Amino acid sequence: MPKSITVDRVSKTYGSGEDAVHVLDDISISIPEKQFVCILGPSGCGKTTLMKMMDGLIDLSAGEIRIGDNVITEPTPEAALVFQNFELFPWRTTLENVELGLEILGVDKSTRRERARTWIDRVGLDGFEESYPSELSGGMQQRVGLARALCVDPEVILMDEPFGALDAQTKDKMQTQLLQLWEQEKKTVVFVTHDIRESIFLADRVLVMGTKPSSIVEDIEIPFERPRWKRRVEIENDERFAEIEQLLRERLGLKAEEEPEVVQ
Template identity: 50%
Template sequence: MAEAVAVRPLIETRGVRREFVLDGGERVLALDGVDIEVHDKEFVCLLGPSGCGKSTWLRLVAGLDEPTTGEILYKGEPVKGPGRERGMVFQEYSLLPWRTVAENVALGPEFNGAGKRERREMAMDYLARVGLEKFADAKPHELSGGMRQRAAIARALANDPEVLLMDEPFGALDAHTRVLLQKELLRIWELDRKTVVFVTHSVDEALFLADRIVVMTAHPGHVLEDIRVKFERPRHRSVAGYGEMTERIFALLESGEQEN
C-alpha cells in the first residue's frame, strides 16, 4: 500500500518575530516566535486580545511588512512583497470616495489591463455575489457601513486572489449587521472555497466562522493553541457543545493574559 503524500501548507510562518523601534528608540516586540500553517481552502481565524500581533502577522503574510527574524512562505516560496494571489480586506473600508462602487470593485482588473467593458462585467458579477448590484453606480458615502464593507470584499474578490486576508473587517459594525455579514461571508466562501485567514478578537465570531482557530497570547504574541472546530455548517449557536467551546476559549485567552 502506497504511503499518503503530505500536502504542503499554502501559508507557513516559522519562528516569526517582529520588533518595532519607536521614535524615541524604545523597542517593542509584537510577535515572538510565531509558527502558523494554513492549508488550501481552509477558513482560519486568528483570535487574541487587542495588541497581540494578529494584524501584524496578517500584514507580514500579505507582504506589506517584513519580519525581524523568521520565515514566511507561500506555496513553499518566501514572501517578498504583496501579490495578487493574496487579497487584503481591512477594517477600514478604504474605498476611493471619488469612484463609484463598481469602479472601486474594478480596480484590480483595471490594474491588470482589463478593458472597460470587461471591468464593468466583472464588477457587476462580484457586486451580485455580495448583493450590491443595485448600488453599482452609487458613491461610497451613499452606502451604509455594512454595504461599504461588502463592496470592499467584492473588490478583493474581483482580483481573483487565492487567499483572502481579512483584518477584523466587521469590527466597526453594529452587532446585528456584524452577524448578517458573517453569514454573508460564509455564503460567498461556499461559492468557490477560497482560503480565508480572518483576524478577530471576538470568540463568538471565530467559532461561527472558522474551520480552525489559532489562539494567541497577549503582547508579545505567540500561538497558545490551535483548535479545530468540528461543528457542522450551517452553524447554530444553540448546538450542543457550542457554549462549552466558548468557555474553553475564554479560559485559554485568560491564561494567555496571565502568561505574559
C-alpha cells in the first residue's frame, strides 16, 4: 500500500565548527500517498543528500522524516532507492540482481525468483534473465534497477537522477515506461532530476531547491491530466508547458541574458 512522505523541518550539516558545511536548512515537505513528485535544484544543493535521508542512509542533523506514521532512522523495506549509476552487481545475472532485495529480506528462493521473473517481464527484459550487466545497454541496466526496486513492493520509490546517464532516445523510452508502470502501481514516487522538461512531463508537483544551505524555494502543481505518456507531443506543445518551464528556469537562476547590443 503506497504511503505518504513527511519531511518535517529537516536540516543537515557535515562537520563542525569552522569546518562545518550546512547543506540543508529547515526543509519541510508533505507528499500524499500515490503522488509523483520531482525535485529540481542546482548541482551540489543537497538533492541526493535529502533523497538518502528519506531512505534512512544518512542521519539528520535536525528534524524528522516519516513514511506514513513510521519515523525513518535507518534503511527500511518501505522505501526503495533507484540510482543514476545503476548499482548492479557485475557478477550477478539480471535475475539475480532483480531478486537481491527479496533475498536480503529472507524471502525463499522459489518465491523471490517467481516475483523477479514477473518484474523482468514487466520492464521488457524477458529473455535477458541470465545476462550480466556488462552484456546490457545503459537503458536495459536501468530497467534492471527499476525492476529490483519494484520487486520488493515498496510503499515509496526514491529515484536519484535515474535517467541522467542515458542518451536522449533511451531517456524518452524510460520516462514513458516509468509512467506506464506508475499508472498501474500508483506508488508514491520522489524523483530527483536536473532536467526541467523531464520534471514537468513526469510529475504531479515539482519542488525547486535553492543553493546551499538549501531550502524549498518553489512548489509547482503540474496541471496536465493523466495518463500523459500517450500525449507527450501534445503536452510539450501546450503553452502552459512553456510557461511552467520558464518559471522553473527563473527559480533556478537560468534567466535568458539580455541580447547584446548590435554594433553598427
